[in-house]
Amino acid sequence: xxxxxxxxxxMLREMVRGLLAQHSPLTKVRELEDDPTGxxxxxxxxxRELDLVGLLLPEEAGGSGQSMLxxxxxxxxxxxxxxPTPHFVSAVLTGGVLTSxxxxxxxxxxxxxxxxVATVAWLEPDGAYRPAGVQTRADGDRLTGVKRHVAFAAxxxxxxxxxxxxxxxxxxxxxxxxxxxxxxxxxQQFTIASDTQYRIDLDGAVGxxxxxxxxxxxxxxxLDGAILQAAAAVGGARYALDITNQDAKDxxxxxxxxx
Numbered sequence: 461x462x463x464x465x466x467x468x469x470x471m472l473r474e475m476v477r478g479l480l481a482q483h484s485p486l487t488k489v490r491e492l493e494d495d496p497t498g499x500x501x502x503x504x505x506x507x508r509e510l511d512l513v514g515l516l517l518p519e520e521a522g523g524s525g526q527s528m529l530x531x532x533x534x535x536x537x538x539x540x541x542x543x544p545t546p547h548f549v550s551a552v553l554t555g556g557v558l559t560s561x562x563x564x565x566x567x568x569x570x571x572x573x574x575x576x577v578a579t580v581a582w583l584e585p586d587g588a589y590r591p592a593g594v595q596t597r598a599d600g601d602r603l604t605g606v607k608r609h610v611a612f613a614a615x616x617x618x619x620x621x622x623x624x625x626x627x628x629x630x631x632x633x634x635x636x637x638x639x640x641x642x643x644x645x646x647x648q649q650f651t652i653a654s655d656t657q658y659r660i661d662l663d664g665a666v667g668x669x670x671x672x673x674x675x676x677x678x679x680x681x682x683l684d685g686a687i688l689q690a691a692a693a694v695g696g697a698r699y700a701l702d703i704t705n706q707d708a709k710d711x712x713x714x715x716x717x718x719x
Contacts, residue, residue: 465529465533469529469530469533472530472533472534473533473536473537475510476512476533476534476537476538477537477540477541479503479506479507479510480503480537480538480540480541480543481541483500483502483503483506483543484500484503484541484542484543484544485541486542488500489541489542489543489544492544492656493654493655494648494650494654494656495656496614496648496656497612497614497615497656498544498546498611498612498614498615498655498656499544499545499546499612499615499656500544503543503545504545504546504574505574507545507547507574508573508574508575511524512534512547513547513550513551513571513572513573513574514551514555514571514572514573514574515530515531515534515551516528516530516531516551516552516555516556517551517555517556517559517568517571517572518559521555521559521565521568521569521572522568522569522570522572522573523551523555523572528684528687528688531552531687531688531691532687532688532691533691534688535688535689535691535692535695536691536692536694536695536698537695538692538695539691539692539693539694539695539696539699540695540696540698540699541699542696544655544656546577546578546579546611546612546615546616548611548685548688548689549578549579549580549611549612550571550576550577550578550579550612550616551571551572551574552681552684552685552688553580553620553681553682553685554571554578554579554580554618554620555568555571555572555578556681556684556685557620557634557670557673557677557678557681558571558670558673560673560677560680560681561634561670561671561672561673561677562672563670563671563672564636564670567618567636570617576617576618577612577615577616577617578616578617578618578619578620579610579611579612579613579616579619579620580610580611580619580620580621580622581607581610581613581619581620581621581622581637581660582594582607582622582678583607583608583609584596584605584606584607584608585606585608590629591629591630591632591675592629594622594623594624594632595624596621596622596623596624596662597623597624598623598624598625598633598635598667598669601635601666601667601668601669602643602664602665602666602667603621603623603635603637603643603662603664603665603666603667604662604663604664604665605623605662606659606660606661606662607621607659607660607662608649608657608659608660609649609657610646610657610658610659610660611655611656611657611658612656613639613646613657613658613660614639614646614648614656614658616639617639618636618637618638618639619636619637619638619639619644619660620634620635620636620670621634621635621636621637621662621667622634622635622675622678623635623667630674630675630676632674632675632678633669633670633673633674634669634670634673634674634677634678635667635668635669635670636667636668636670637662637665637666637667637668638666639660641665641666642665642666643662643663643664643665643666644660644661644662644663644665645660645661645663646658646659646660647659647660647661
């Protein structure tokens with residue numbers, strides 16, 4: 461089995477690394493700590509122009525239709541630079557759910573192009589990652605509950621909200637909600653990582669249910685996303701190792717003690 465990246469994938473890596481070196485140096489990453497928007501619009505514009513936002517979404521949905529290997533390359537570089545972008549919550553999670561469920565073609569195309577940004581409202585206070593942790597209730601199209609750790613919510617054009625539709629464990633529906641609608645309140649959370657997260661209070665907010673999207677749809681999408689998050693972790697760890705080795709070489713070269 462050939463586990464080497466192809467020449468095209470290596471070219472993709474070089475392009476993304478150069479882009480991030482220019483638009484997301486460590487100074488920019490630190491500048492965006494606790495920023496209400498949470499990402500640099502200039503970097504997002506570059507990702508859009510290079511068709512990297514919809515990299516993994518199907519061509520018929522307006523994406524590039526690339527494989528998970530290309531996604532791994534992209535996410536290793538995003539992890540290497542610590543670049544804050546809504547790519548994961550928008551193009552991977554929301555775009556993935558909508559693509560799996562079918563329909564909402566215009567929204568998927570807008571997400572794939574980066575014209576619109578989406579984010580996911582999943583986790584809740586004291587709630588687990590399993591379906592039983594979703595306690596936000598859906599009474600028809602009206603949603604009531606509290607969500608936490610919602611990334612880039614203030615910059616999002618649409619929220620993907622998980623809400624309970626029945627009493628069985630997996631009676632969970634997925635809804636599209638306008639973050640600026642009546643009954644939606646956003647409160648920025650401040651974390652140890654200084655990334656951009658929000659608490660969202662839903663008080664009878666109107667949501668549009670995504671027909672055909674179930675807990676299983678969400679679960680499959682999250683499992684695919686976990687591969688990309690692992691790639692980002694590998695990219696960050698590899699870069700940490702590289703700069704540590706370089707520091708050790710520099711100290712040895714100039715006769716400085718190591719440690």
